[in-house]
Amino acid sequence: MKALVYKDCQMLMKYKTQMLIMPIFFCLLGLLDSLTMFQYYGMMIITQWPLSLMSLDEKCKWNPYALTLPISKTELVGSKYLFSLFGCAGYLLLSVIVNIASGALHGGMPSASSIAISFFVFCLSLILSFVYIPIIIRFGAEKARYLCTIASIVCFVVLIPLLGIGGVPWLAPGDKGSLPLLLMVLGALLLCVIIFFITYSISKKQMEKAEY
Amino acid sequence: MINAIELKHICKNYGRFSLQDVSLCVPQGSIVGLVGENGAGKSTLIKMMLSLRQADSGEIQLFQKPLQSLTRSDREKIGVVFDEGCFPDSFTVKQVRELMHRAFDKAWDDRIFSDYLVQFALPEQEVYSKFSKGMKMKLAIAVALSHHAQILILDEATSGLDPFIREEIIGILSEFTRNPENSILISSHIVTDLEKLCDYIAFLHNGRMIVFEEKDALIEQYGLFTGSADEIAALPAEAIIGIRENKYAVQALLARSKVDKSIPLEKCSLEEIIIFLSKSEGIA
Numbered sequence: 001m002k003a004l005v006y007k008d009c010q011m012l013m014k015y016k017t018q019m020l021i022m023p024i025f026f027c028l029l030g031l032l033d034s035l036t037m038f039q040y041y042g043m044m045i046i047t048q049w050p051l052s053l054m055s056l057d058e059k060c061k062w063n064p065y066a067l068t069l070p071i072s073k074t075e076l077v078g079s080k081y082l083f084s085l086f087g088c089a090g091y092l093l094l095s096v097i098v099n100i101a102s103g104a105l106h107g108g109m110p111s112a113s114s115i116a117i118s119f120f121v122f123c124l125s126l127i128l129s130f131v132y133i134p135i136i137i138r139f140g141a142e143k144a145r146y147l148c149t150i151a152s153i154v155c156f157v158v159l160i161p162l163l164g165i166g167g168v169p170w171l172a173p174g175d176k177g178s179l180p181l182l183l184m185v186l187g188a189l190l191l192c193v194i195i196f197f198i199t200y201s202i203s204k205k206q207m208e209k210a211e212y
Numbered sequence: 213m214i215n216a217i218e219l220k221h222i223c224k225n226y227g228r229f230s231l232q233d234v235s236l237c238v239p240q241g242s243i244v245g246l247v248g249e250n251g252a253g254k255s256t257l258i259k260m261m262l263s264l265r266q267a268d269s270g271e272i273q274l275f276q277k278p279l280q281s282l283t284r285s286d287r288e289k290i291g292v293v294f295d296e297g298c299f300p301d302s303f304t305v306k307q308v309r310e311l312m313h314r315a316f317d318k319a320w321d322d323r324i325f326s327d328y329l330v331q332f333a334l335p336e337q338e339v340y341s342k343f344s345k346g347m348k349m350k351l352a353i354a355v356a357l358s359h360h361a362q363i364l365i366l367d368e369a370t371s372g373l374d375p376f377i378r379e380e381i382i383g384i385l386s387e388f389t390r391n392p393e394n395s396i397l398i399s400s401h402i403v404t405d406l407e408k409l410c411d412y413i414a415f416l417h418n419g420r421m422i423v424f425e426e427k428d429a430l431i432e433q434y435g436l437f438t439g440s441a442d443e444i445a446a447l448p449a450e451a452i453i454g455i456r457e458n459k460y461a462v463q464a465l466l467a468r469s470k471v472d473k474s475i476p477l478e479k480c481s482l483e484e485i486i487i488f489l490s491k492s493e494g495i496a
Contacts, residue, residue: 002314006310006314010307059301061294061296062299062300065292065294065298067262067264069312069316070284071315211264212265
């Protein structure tokens, strides 16, 4: 697994402008009081990491070669989930720090809702990343781009209103929406865990059946 | 005799193409050449040995164990070289070294890898995408030989390489089997390379194993007769494996055991035997 994580980190550094610097830039825009929502654009870029990395893997035919090394199919799948988790978690941490810094710069601490919303978006991004992975394994990176776009749209259209009925949380961090914030966050976290187990199981089965 | 690799009655159906009852073994300490035309099924067979594809039926064993029973330690002893580069284009040799070190852990021998880098003159800081095909192949071979592998599997590894590099690689592969525990399976359609290197030849045609024989014994089995059409017609029909005509003469490949010893037969190359055999199987 550490070899796979090393490879993905090195490839991330190679394409750091698109995959790393842009999301950080968007996150840092949150330091400007009126541009908090741009943080969430950065998180959306991070959800594309599995697609980008697996596309690069396909280009160099890495997977069939990797499976001739002492690397199992489970590790091959697991590394993508791990990388997504680290990416989203790292961005969440940065996002919370930016929120706190923004609060300090513009007076007062950030509201609990803004931090909760950051966490909610973190869960959403993780869910999207997790959903992408079995799609990419099944259809390949290029075909998966279209399906992943559809998955993103469905997620935004269905899930966000569902968990924030009566308001659009990230545009107005002070608003509570119609559901208590804690319930919203816990619901997102629970959904995240459920989606992880479902998609991980599907991904493993897809990888077992895959032929190269 | 211990077999490093053993395939028994492998079948796989893809619709328009199928592997039919293919059996093959690589005795420990030997080099087996898998030869066949493009599309014969060589890569499919090799991928099955590496669990990259599943056979419909049959049995595959490496180190005398079924594939599903191989441990991590067993898999560390398998070195693989494919015909195409498979490292990320953006990686340098140094990064490949780090990657393999993490993949193989204690099995990785950095000193051996460094020695091969020097021998192959591969620059550590150069990006993989800038390597020529020969350099990519040398890097893949250096990696495959740097974790104390006991089985080396090469799939068309010398295709597209110039004769000088192929000669160098053949020398290295020969050196590898000086250790009696080491074995090689190499697939190629460049029969001349296999003739220099291999102990056994397996000829795969259209998904079927036509011949699996010791190389020297295979060459000794056949002889080439050159004469007129009438002279060929006078030969025992059961001895004639194949006939080749040009405007000057007719040549026939004959099974030595089925003709009189008084008939003068020339020694023929492995490549000629394979071509005649394939013609007798009706592919040309």
